[in-house]
Amino acid sequence: GDSVTQMEGPVTLSEEAFLTINCTYTATGYPSLFWYVQYPGEGLQLLLKATKADDKGSNKGFEATYRKETTSFHLEKGSVQVSDSAVYFCALIRPTGNQFYFGTGTSLTVIP
Amino acid sequence: DAGVIQSPRHEVTEMGQEVTLRCKPISGHNSLFWYRQTMMRGLELLIYFNNNVPIDDSGMPEDRFSAKMPNASFSTLKIQPSEPRDSAVYFCASSLWGNQPQHFGDGTRLSIL
Numbered sequence: 012g013d014s015v016t017q018m019e020g021p022v023t024l025s026e027e028a029f030l031t032i033n034c035t036y037t038a039t040g041y042p043s044l045f046w047y048v049q050y051p052g053e054g055l056q057l058l059l060k061a062t063k064a065d066d067k068g069s070n071k072g073f074e075a076t077y078r079k080e081t082t083s084f085h086l087e088k089g090s091v092q093v094s095d096s097a098v099y100f101c102a103l104i105r106p107t108g109n110q111f112y113f114g115t116g117t118s119l120t121v122i123p
Numbered sequence: 124d125a126g127v128i129q130s131p132r133h134e135v136t137e138m139g140q141e142v143t144l145r146c147k148p149i150s151g152h153n154s155l156f157w158y159r160q161t162m163m164r165g166l167e168l169l170i171y172f173n174n175n176v177p178i179d180d181s182g183m184p185e186d187r188f189s190a191k192m193p194n195a196s197f198s199t200l201k202i203q204p205s206e207p208r209d210s211a212v213y214f215c216a217s218s219l220w221g222n223q224p225q226h227f228g229d230g231t232r233l234s235i236l
Contacts, residue, residue, distance in 0.1 A: 054214055054216075054227030055166075055216075060224060107221075110179065115165045
């Protein structure tokens, strides 16, 4: 069945460090891929998305590229800030479906 | 535009009591999802609706849980009777049908004593 696998957390980085959170997926066909972010006490918010192979989603300095050959959608940011501390979820949805498949989430803490 | 609105934000009640969580989806969205989030199990899909009709309730943990969507602008998730292991954050999300992003509410933090 469809699934998403994220790197284990928690991740702790110093401010201005480079961030990578790995995400790989298993799905039939060509799913759409998403990254969501959850700040403490809040719901999940859409961070970025990509709908086809080689698409790059980007938002707020975060980027992720849809890699069909490696079934991956790794999240990157060149210079993290304390305000980026949150839990990040990778997710997929089939092109003909309506149900999201979420990863387990990766907690990021950025220290000054 | 208003986002997904959930109420209450916090609920504390004793075991055995009935709990009702409420959700107002984004206007125009025709799909609605209920999730439960805990440290142990992460984010779990409980049930989802399309055009007010339940499509998949396989994630509902047991018969004590029920969900309804009487119209396009309102849904409830009910737990009766509640148990301490039901303590969690419950999220509602809505979207347009198809491979569209889901929009989440801020959740209801439920504590069953």
